[in-house]
Amino acid sequence: MIGIFDSGIGGLTTVKAITDRLPHADILYFGDTARTPYGSKSADTIRSYSVENGDFLIKKGAKIIIIACNTASSAATDLLRQRYDIPVFEVITPAVELAVKTTLNKKIGIIGTRATISSGIYEKNINFLDPEIKVLSNASPLLVPLIEEGFLDTPETKRILKKYLIPLKTRQIDTLILGCTHYPILKDLIAAKAGKRVKIIDSSTAIAQSVVNFIGSHENGDILTGTSGRRDFYVSDITPQFGNLAKNILKSTVNLTHREL
Amino acid sequence: MIGIFDSGIGGLTTVKAITDRLPHADILYFGDTARTPYGSKSADTIRSYSVENGDFLIKKGAKIIIIACNTASSAATDLLRQRYDIPVFEVITPAVELAVKTTLNKKIGIIGTRATISSGIYEKNINFLDPEIKVLSNASPLLVPLIEEGFLDTPETKRILKKYLIPLKTRQIDTLILGCTHYPILKDLIAAKAGKRVKIIDSSTAIAQSVVNFIGSHENGDILTGTSGRRDFYVSDITPQFGNLAKNILKSTVNLTHREL
Numbered sequence: 338m339i340g341i342f343d344s345g346i347g348g349l350t351t352v353k354a355i356t357d358r359l360p361h362a363d364i365l366y367f368g369d370t371a372r373t374p375y376g377s378k379s380a381d382t383i384r385s386y387s388v389e390n391g392d393f394l395i396k397k398g399a400k401i402i403i404i405a406c407n408t409a410s411s412a413a414t415d416l417l418r419q420r421y422d423i424p425v426f427e428v429i430t431p432a433v434e435l436a437v438k439t440t441l442n443k444k445i446g447i448i449g450t451r452a453t454i455s456s457g458i459y460e461k462n463i464n465f466l467d468p469e470i471k472v473l474s475n476a477s478p479l480l481v482p483l484i485e486e487g488f489l490d491t492p493e494t495k496r497i498l499k500k501y502l503i504p505l506k507t508r509q510i511d512t513l514i515l516g517c518t519h520y521p522i523l524k525d526l527i528a529a530k531a532g533k534r535v536k537i538i539d540s541s542t543a544i545a546q547s548v549v550n551f552i553g554s555h556e557n558g559d560i561l562t563g564t565s566g567r568r569d570f571y572v573s574d575i576t577p578q579f580g581n582l583a584k585n586i587l588k589s590t591v592n593l594t595h596r597e598l
Numbered sequence: 599m600i601g602i603f604d605s606g607i608g609g610l611t612t613v614k615a616i617t618d619r620l621p622h623a624d625i626l627y628f629g630d631t632a633r634t635p636y637g638s639k640s641a642d643t644i645r646s647y648s649v650e651n652g653d654f655l656i657k658k659g660a661k662i663i664i665i666a667c668n669t670a671s672s673a674a675t676d677l678l679r680q681r682y683d684i685p686v687f688e689v690i691t692p693a694v695e696l697a698v699k700t701t702l703n704k705k706i707g708i709i710g711t712r713a714t715i716s717s718g719i720y721e722k723n724i725n726f727l728d729p730e731i732k733v734l735s736n737a738s739p740l741l742v743p744l745i746e747e748g749f750l751d752t753p754e755t756k757r758i759l760k761k762y763l764i765p766l767k768t769r770q771i772d773t774l775i776l777g778c779t780h781y782p783i784l785k786d787l788i789a790a791k792a793g794k795r796v797k798i799i800d801s802s803t804a805i806a807q808s809v810v811n812f813i814g815s816h817e818n819g820d821i822l823t824g825t826s827g828r829r830d831f832y833v834s835d836i837t838p839q840f841g842n843l844a845k846n847i848l849k850s851t852v853n854l855t856h857r858e859l
Binding site for chain 1: 837
């Protein structure tokens with residue numbers, strides 16, 4: 338069973354990317370919709386929520402954990418790896434590796450929540466791989482609420498997106514990391530606003546490929562033994578809005594189960 | 599001691615309105631910034647958070663409680679009144695009474711969070727006072743994130759606001775209730791977009807006046823006996839962003855104390 342958690346519904350973009358590649362995998366998802374969003378909260382608070390989420394997935398039988406939230410990945414990965422014996426994946430490293438391979442002019446841009454950007458984790462990981470790369474980041478805190486409200490192709494979203502991207506474009510990035518699992522929902526719009534010369538790195542598909550590689554390797558193949566494509570979706574709060582967004586992302590109706598915190 | 603809670607920082611507009619009128623009152627504030635916002639969450643979740651918040655204020659010595667959050671007021675007032683022996687004020691009734699007195703054409707508009715609007719509490723309370731009044735409401739869920747991000751006078755905020763107000767304007771309301779304690783921060787902009795003929799009812803000042811009247815009455819005067827204008831501000835999460843917003847609302851620097859949940 339692959340355990341996946343996110344601050345809310347956005348992490349389902351990672352579920353979609355994984356199940357597109359591994360349709361028979363058993364998926365256990367937890368979205369912390371009662372405390373969403375994490376992106377404007379402090380690192381300490383995000384860590385304490387992430388431990389609760391990880392413990393829940395393990396109690397329910399997860400054999401690997403994916404932190405499908407850039408904010409939680411940036412704040413809580415080390416802590417969860419110390420705490421658990423099973424593999425803990427985060428969404429930052431796969432996107433970083435792909436971006437470093439992709440850039441030609443060594444200028445990579447990143448957009449994400451306030452907490453993710455201020456953690457500086459993308460800069461640190463990119464420059465660990467290649468110290469010559471210039472990393473330009475911009476917090477884009479209104480994108481998550483706009484996406485959750487279904488403002489997907491409106492003039493307001495376009496304007497706000499333009500505002501967030503201008504400082505990165507004027508400094509001529511050729512690669513842009515979508516540093517939040519909500520953002521793939523706006524991928525086409527972001528690509529259009531970023532311009533033809535900018536390659537978009539989607540952290541959801543990057544992590545999915547990384548998990549597929551891990552499971553596909555000889556010694557980890559048994560994670561899929563006996564699985565039947567089971568999907569369990571838990572959330573800490575249920576509203577019609579969350580259900581609609583989940584359906585929009587997964588392209589199918591989803592049964593969300595309420596887990597009381 | 600007057601205990602006041604909100605889902606976050608917005609309830610400080612109520613604190614400001616009360617301390618402007620009662621500078622010597624002792625104020626104990628709790629903002630649930632670790633779980634903000636409440637407005638997109640379910641009524642059950644909002645109720646359970648509200649009970650925790652109320653219990654905290656009482657443990658700290660509150661003699662009256664003000665629910666300075668329309669979302670929590672709409673979901674949890676009855677529950678808190680059953681639970682506590684002290685007076686529990688909510689922000690809806692004073693705004694409703696003022697709006698009913700103000701309207702001439704008997705068409706009142708309301709904007710608020712998704713949870714507040716879908717509770718239907720404004721319609722119910724207005725029509726209890728005057729069944730002939732037509733109540734037109736529109737959920738405006740992006741206003742809180744825009745305010746929290748400091749998009750106070752930007753073209754995007756103006757456009758989104760216009761979108762939220764059009765259905766109310768075309769149906770010719772003459773009175774508009776700001777059904778969220780964040781919205782007074784945008785009061786001038788909202789008034790401009792609503793048009794000259796629309797009177798704006800601010801739930802923060804309405805509740806403040808109602809508390810002043812209550813305390814000013816003979817039998818409740820002792821709530822202010824021996825008070826010295828003490829201010830204690832607790833929040834469940836601290837970030838620089840929350841501090842800036844608090845300062846912006848109260849027009850003075852604020853010491854926020856972290857309360858672990």
